[in-house]
Amino acid sequence: MKPFLLFVFALCMVSCYNAERNCTDFKTGHFYSEIIIDGKPIKSEFNRTDHLQIETYQGKVDSSEVRWINDCEVIFKTINPKNRIERKDIHLKILSTTDSSYTYEYSYVGEDLKQKGTANRAK
Template sequence: MRLLLFFTVLCFMGCYQVERNCKAFRTGHFYSEVVIDGSIYRSEFKRLDDLQIETYNNRIDSSRLRWINDCEVVFKTINPKNMAERKDIHLKILATTDTSYTFEYAYVGETKKQKGIAFTMD
């Protein structure tokens, strides 16, 4: 009986797929929230296909975008002000809804990843 229950649950889990309509978030006006060490960090950004302009703490940053595929992108800061800003950031969209997407990101080459959520503003 337990074996039958196990295979039934396994079957339903195998059929479930997370929705990822990443193309819908390639361009637009968004805001994001990331929790780091218990603090919420919010930013607002406008994204074109190859450019993102972000406002965080009343500071504007611009990055060039290189899309790896529909759900992954690498950000390169256009005018870095310090060493940390010289590092490229890899972002991967994990799941989407009609008005938001969940993502993870890290500096390219690093294994520690942060997660966040972005919402459309249009």
């Protein structure tokens, strides 16, 4: 009986764990991010205000409108899309935060394939 009670107690303790998410700390600012696409690291740098994000990615600059769904989820809409892919909005969800970074997942709106990455506050 004791091992069973210990198991139940341990299970309760593990199931109560929630990742820290102070998402409002990352709504605006200057950040850099790295993700892995097709096994290759892709780096970008971006500035985000309440309504706009300007990103530098592989030498090109891209601007998106920012619309927060809640404190931890945001939709990006490319301002001047150049092709069909860029016309698709991107949904980003912050999964966890630290004092200087956040882990996120993102996908095109309406698609199931999600990518994960980490963004760090630029110094």
